[in-house]
Amino acid sequence: EPEVTQTPSHQVTQMGQEVILRCVPISNHLYFYWYRQILGQKVEFLVSFYNNEISEKSEIFDDQFSVERPDGSNFTLKIRSTKLEDSAMYFCASSDWGKETQYFGPGTRLLVL
Amino acid sequence: AQSVTQLDSQVPVFEEAPVELRCNYSSSVSVYLFWYVQYPNQGLQLLLKYLSGSTLVKGINGFEAEFNKSQTSFHLRKPSVHISDTAEYFCAVTPYGGATNKLIFGTGTLLAVQP
Numbered sequence: 001e002p003e004v005t006q007t008p009s010h011q012v013t014q015m016g017q018e019v020i021l022r023c024v025p026i027s028n029h030l031y032f033y034w035y036r037q038i039l040g041q042k043v044e045f046l047v048s049f050y051n052n053e054i055s056e057k058s059e060i061f062d063d064q065f066s067v068e069r070p071d072g073s074n075f076t077l078k079i080r081s082t083k084l085e086d087s088a089m090y091f092c093a094s095s096d097w098g099k100e101t102q103y104f105g106p107g108t109r110l111l112v113l
Numbered sequence: 114a115q116s117v118t119q120l121d122s123q124v125p126v127f128e129e130a131p132v133e134l135r136c137n138y139s140s141s142v143s144v145y146l147f148w149y150v151q152y153p154n155q156g157l158q159l160l161l162k163y164l165s166g167s168t169l170v171k172g173i174n175g176f177e178a179e180f181n182k183s184q185t186s187f188h189l190r191k192p193s194v195h196i197s198d199t200a201e202y203f204c205a206v207t208p209y210g211g212a213t214n215k216l217i218f219g220t221g222t223l224l225a226v227q228p
Contacts, residue, residue: 033215042220043157043203048213056213091156093216100145100164100207100214106156 002026004105006092012111013082021077021108023092032075033093033102034067036060043091049075082112115140115206119219127227128196134189134222136204143209146187147216148178151201160202163187174198199226 005024013019025032034046047057049067066078075094079086089109093102116139126132138144148160161172168180178189187204204219 031213033213035216043205043216043218045215045217048215050213056215058215093157095214101147101159101162102214102216103159104149104157 004092004094004103006090006105006108008108009106010109010111012113015084015112016081019079019082019110021079021090021092021110023075023077023105024073025075025092025094026096026103027073029094029096029103031055031095031102032067032069033095034077035091035093035104036088037091037107038085038088046077046090082110084112086110087112115144115208115217117204117206117217117219119204119222121222122220123223123225125225125227126194129193131192132190132194132198132224134202134204134224136187136189136219138185138187138204138206140185140206140208144206145209145214146178146180147205147207148172148176148187148189149203149205149218151203151221153200157203160189194224194226196226196228198224200224 007022032049035043037043047061048055064080068076089107091107092105095102118137146163149157150160161170163170163180171177176191201221203221205216207214
């Protein structure tokens with residue numbers, strides 16, 4: 001069964017450093033998403049991406065964040081200058097043409113020190 | 114805008130007992146509804162979904178949920194739980210016909226199954 005994969009599973013970084021989180025969505029999917037879950041809190045939408053551009057972003061997704069689909073398989077989330085409050089689990093998700101159902105990856109746990 | 118309320122942050126239950134996890138939502142437009150499960154240290158797995166049709170939907174691992182439009186609820190049920198069902202359960206909605214179908218999640222309910 002096809003699945004969404006994410007790397008790395010864990011990342012520790014220093015405040016102010018740049019991080020790139022990587023995702024490989026399900027191959028025939030067209031819509032891609034990033035969500036985050038701060039420890040003990042609910043899952044929050046960050047951004048959606050379709051046809052090589054952002055289709056919607058939340059107020060969390062400020063200028064420090066960017067997304068890219070550098071090739072036909074990867075989907076990345078970059079945080080330019082990490083803050084302590086960026087520590088969270090980051091989930092990638094994808095959906096197909098019907099786009100109602102999103103399939104999630106296992107997540108990347110980011111810890112900013 | 115949409116919001117999801119899961120009033121029970123934790124539900125303790127004994128093995129083989131029935132369980133109901135409650136989910137209520139608020140939306141000015143029609144929505145699709147989902148339940149996701151998160152096992153310890155794992156990602157989100159789709160448990161079941163309501164898109165249209167029969168209001169009683171069946172999912173994986175013996176779970177089912179019933180959509181009640183008048184009460185704006187989508188409660189999750191299982192007639193007999195197992196230890197392995199211990200996990201965090203998230204209810205989520207997305208507006209019907211939305212541009213991106215972003216998911217709006219509830220705060221989650223921890224189902225703690227005890228022997």
